[in-house]
Amino acid sequence: MQKSTAMDFNRYSLDPSTYDEMFLPNGEPREHSRRLHETLTNLSAEDLGNIQERVTRSFSNEGISFTVYGDEEGAERIIPVDCIPRVLSGAEWQHLESGLTQRLGALNMFLEDVYNEARIIADGVIPVDVVLGCPQYRVEMRGFSAPHGVWVTICGTDIVRTNDGFRVLEDNLRVPSGVSYMIANRKAVKASLRILYRGSQVREVENYGRLLLDCLRELAPRDYSDPTIALLTPGVYNSSFYEHMFLARELGAELVEGRDLLVNNGFVYMRTTDGLRRVDVIYRRVNDEFLDPLAFRPDSMLGVPGLLHAYKLGNVTLANAPGTGVADDKSVYAYVPDMIRYYLSEEPILANVETYLCRRPDELEYTLDNLDKLVVKRVGESGGYGMLVGPHATPQERDEYAKQVRANPADFISQPTLALSRAPCLIEGDFEPRHVDLRPFVLRGRETRIVPGAFCRVALRRGSLVVNSSQGGGGKDLWVLED
Amino acid sequence: MLARSAQGLYWMGRYLERAEHLCRLLRLQTEALVDRPIREIHFGWSRIYRSMNRQPPGGSLDFSGSDDFTLADSYTLADDLTFERINPGSVWNCFAQGRENARQMRHCISAEMWTCLNLTYLRLQNLEVFDIWRPSPESFYAETAGNIDTFIGVAEATMYRDEGWSFMQLGRYIERSQLSVSLLLAQLDEEKLTDEETDEDWASLLRVRHAIEAYNRTYSVEVHPNQVLDLLVTDPLLPSSLCRCLDIAASELASIGHGPNAPASGAAQRLAGRMVALINYDWPDREDHRALLEQVSKYCRELHDLVTATYFDYSAEDSPVR
Numbered sequence: 001m002q003k004s005t006a007m008d009f010n011r012y013s014l015d016p017s018t019y020d021e022m023f024l025p026n027g028e029p030r031e032h033s034r035r036l037h038e039t040l041t042n043l044s045a046e047d048l049g050n051i052q053e054r055v056t057r058s059f060s061n062e063g064i065s066f067t068v069y070g071d072e073e074g075a076e077r078i079i080p081v082d083c084i085p086r087v088l089s090g091a092e093w094q095h096l097e098s099g100l101t102q103r104l105g106a107l108n109m110f111l112e113d114v115y116n117e118a119r120i121i122a123d124g125v126i127p128v129d130v131v132l133g134c135p136q137y138r139v140e141m142r143g144f145s146a147p148h149g150v151w152v153t154i155c156g157t158d159i160v161r162t163n164d165g166f167r168v169l170e171d172n173l174r175v176p177s178g179v180s181y182m183i184a185n186r187k188a189v190k191a192s193l194r195i196l197y198r199g200s201q202v203r204e205v206e207n208y209g210r211l212l213l214d215c216l217r218e219l220a221p222r223d224y225s226d227p228t229i230a231l232l233t234p235g236v237y238n239s240s241f242y243e244h245m246f247l248a249r250e251l252g253a254e255l256v257e258g259r260d261l262l263v264n265n266g267f268v269y270m271r272t273t274d275g276l277r278r279v280d281v282i283y284r285r286v287n288d289e290f291l292d293p294l295a296f297r298p299d300s301m302l303g304v305p306g307l308l309h310a311y312k313l314g315n316v317t318l319a320n321a322p323g324t325g326v327a328d329d330k331s332v333y334a335y336v337p338d339m340i341r342y343y344l345s346e347e348p349i350l351a352n353v354e355t356y357l358c359r360r361p362d363e364l365e366y367t368l369d370n371l372d373k374l375v376v377k378r379v380g381e382s383g384g385y386g387m388l389v390g391p392h393a394t395p396q397e398r399d400e401y402a403k404q405v406r407a408n409p410a411d412f413i414s415q416p417t418l419a420l421s422r423a424p425c426l427i428e429g430d431f432e433p434r435h436v437d438l439r440p441f442v443l444r445g446r447e448t449r450i451v452p453g454a455f456c457r458v459a460l461r462r463g464s465l466v467v468n469s470s471q472g473g474g475g476k477d478l479w480v481l482e483d
Numbered sequence: 484m485l486a487r488s489a490q491g492l493y494w495m496g497r498y499l500e501r502a503e504h505l506c507r508l509l510r511l512q513t514e515a516l517v518d519r520p521i522r523e524i525h526f527g528w529s530r531i532y533r534s535m536n537r538q539p540p541g542g543s544l545d546f547s548g549s550d551d552f553t554l555a556d557s558y559t560l561a562d563d564l565t566f567e568r569i570n571p572g573s574v575w576n577c578f579a580q581g582r583e584n585a586r587q588m589r590h591c592i593s594a595e596m597w598t599c600l601n602l603t604y605l606r607l608q609n610l611e612v613f614d615i616w617r618p619s620p621e622s623f624y625a626e627t628a629g630n631i632d633t634f635i636g637v638a639e640a641t642m643y644r645d646e647g648w649s650f651m652q653l654g655r656y657i658e659r660s661q662l663s664v665s666l667l668l669a670q671l672d673e674e675k676l677t678d679e680e681t682d683e684d685w686a687s688l689l690r691v692r693h694a695i696e697a698y699n700r701t702y703s704v705e706v707h708p709n710q711v712l713d714l715l716v717t718d719p720l721l722p723s724s725l726c727r728c729l730d731i732a733a734s735e736l737a738s739i740g741h742g743p744n745a746p747a748s749g750a751a752q753r754l755a756g757r758m759v760a761l762i763n764y765d766w767p768d769r770e771d772h773r774a775l776l777e778q779v780s781k782y783c784r785e786l787h788d789l790v791t792a793t794y795f796d797y798s799a800e801d802s803p804v805r
Contacts, residue, residue: 035744049688060605061598061601061605062597062601063586063597063601064600100695236583236586236587245587245589245590246585246590248590249589249590254484254485254488255488255590256485256487257487259488260485260487260801269799270485271485271486271792271797271799271802272484272485272486272793272805273485273486273489273646273650273739273742273743274740274741274742274743274805275742275743275802275803275804275805276743276799276802276803276804276805277804277805278804278805321649334613344662
């Protein structure tokens with residue numbers, strides 16, 4: 001029988017304006033991608049197709065699903081996964097890790113500051129209206145000091161790479177998701193590329209649950225070794241329910257909904273088959289607005305009446321704290337480099353993406369004049385909803401959007417359309433470049449912990465820059481190598 | 484454990500038991516289409532609908548006596564009982580409900596149990612009655628019942644024996660007891676309506692319950708209704724006998740413990756014990772078996788309500804803090 005021919009990169013296109021994760025501009029594979037490149041080019045199309053099929057099937061067999069809002073209620077969808085890992089060198093990771101640690105340190109200090117003395121405003125580093133005008137600023141948290149100064153325990157930072165290096169696109173400080181896909185991708189891909197994995201010295205990510213547990217325990221209000229931890233989910237119809245279940249399992253925590261909890265005398269209890277049991281730490285995946293109908297939205301069915309009160313008394317720890325959204329607001333984002341200089345007296349290790357705040361008249365003008373070149377985002381939205389990718393929009397769409405911007409300039413920011421780096425993906429049996437970003441997860445207990453890895457998102461539609469899974473994006477495993 | 488998780492596992496157990504039971508009935512029923520007389524096929528369908536307390540599509544069963552009509556009607560009835568989305572008791576709905584409870588409580592069961600259930604779900608998801616009818620409906624039902632049996636086997640081998648296990652078992656065995664009783668009552672009621680020879684109808688009951696070999700060994704190859712009834716109700720060696728199911732339910736309940744309210748859980752345990760005693764001590768001397776089965780059926784429903792009120796939906800005000 002004739003052996004089918006090996007795969008090659010002959011039709012794979014490189015674009016000098018875009019960083020390629022596997023290849024140097026001259027077409028040679030990068031040093032840390034050599035082994036992967038060699039393996040891929042030794043496989044037949046059939047073998048690679050089988051690998052891809054196995055990875056995809058393992059997701060559907062395991063029911064690793066997410067829900068897209070607006071779909072038939074609760075329809076489970078499988079996130080598409082590309083079987084070819086993206087590889088980072090140890091040195092690249094080191095750079096990211098120190099930048100992320102620095103950034104989260106400053107953001108936690110910022111939160112402690114803006115809900116207390118607000119020195120950063122008094123000193124004129126950030127305008128008062130940017131902070132107080134932000135809908136995520138919670139007056140209820142004023143005068144509150146978070147346990148150990150940790151407002152953000154779990155942070156998922158979106159990072160992109162251009163020819164100029166890594167840049168932070170967005171800090172997700174409320175209820176960031178995706179870490180379960182990081183681990184699921186790793187499990188599936190390493191099982192399918194076993195020999196390559198074994199030989200590549202990839203750093204481990206599967207101990208994430210352990211590190212998260214350590215952080216949550218360190219923040220427990222009672223000083224005893226085995227606090228009761230619960231993960232609060234909005235329920236099975238939430239887009240990330242799979243992840244909530246997965247993390248509860250990793251943590252050995254109960255997976256609770258609001259209706260399972262109650263507050264009595266300032267303490268939080270959950271309903272067990274054996275009566276009420278006190279809860280010490282809640283990793284909550286419910287948004288601020290829905291957390292406590294007595295403090296926030298009174299119509300919330302997902303929350304627990306009195307929860308905020310119990311938290312402020314110090315009888316329960318919430319991770320993340322309510323009110324962290326003010327620090328990942330898209331307008332406040334523009335000031336993060338200044339925060340780092342202000343609180344830490346250090347230069348930012350990771351740069352921001354250049355950002356124009358439409359609340360400033362000159363930047364609004366610039367934005368409207370250059371709509372065809374910019375990406376415009378709504379300050380309060382996430383998940384790729386409500387944004388305009390100027391170069392990919394029709395003139396009508398741009399006109400329509402400009403009207404909305406003019407009506408409420410403070411709700412919008414704009415950024416240059418970045419040439420996000422690209423990585424090879426298996427598309428219809430051949431290698432094609434697709435845009436990627438990465439979301440590492442930074443944990444903060446009494447110290448900072450980061451697993452060397454990330455949920456790497458891929459814009460699977462040709463030419464698309466939108467990597468969100470709700471918008472046709474998929475995932476990839478990301479390998480950080482030991483140096 | 485969290486009360487809602489325990490409730491989820493309890494219902495997972497109940498729904499999967501229900502799905503499996505219906506698959507067994509339908510397997511037998513579709514096998515009968517190959518070679519059994521029309522009267523028997525008719526009897527089988529009526530018995531299923533009566534035991535489920537459900538009206539067949541069209542309101543009543545009316546077999547005209549011709550083979551063609553019987554086959555066409557059977558196709559409609561099988562669809563109604565297997566894939567009909569608006570029939571809450573269809574195989575698909577029971578299975579999907581069981582799997583949905585498992586999905587929400589995935590952190591409380593083993594990973595292997597989930598995978599096993601999800602693979603079956605993926606197989607059933609896009610099927611319609613047309614797909615199973617041509618090749619062989621009986622093998623579809625056999626395979627689906629087998630998948631659920633496999634799930635139970637995987638659970639036996641891998642699930643941590645905490646309260647979650649006990650609640651799942653409690654759900655399974657309360658459900659199985661109720662299904663057995665309903666089927667036996669339906670058999671007795673249908674039998675009254677017909678005046679023909681009925682041995683084969685009783686023998687088919689033995690087949691549903693995997694009891695035909697046990698019967699042949701214990702009694703003889705000749706089928707006597709009273710002996711069939713005795714075996715299915717009182718034989719402690721038969722895995723699906725009523726006395727065994729009730730016994731397991733009672734002992735799982737005992738292993739769960741007091742819960743938040745000791746008097747309430749005590750009442751539940753006594754009720755379970757009373758059902759076991761009814762079968763063990765009353766059955767042999769009673770003439771009116773039908774009335775006794777009615778009694779057990781009522782007690783099963785009461786036990787379900789007591790378990791729900793004691794462990795799942797208790798009032799938080801008067802429950803102890805642990």
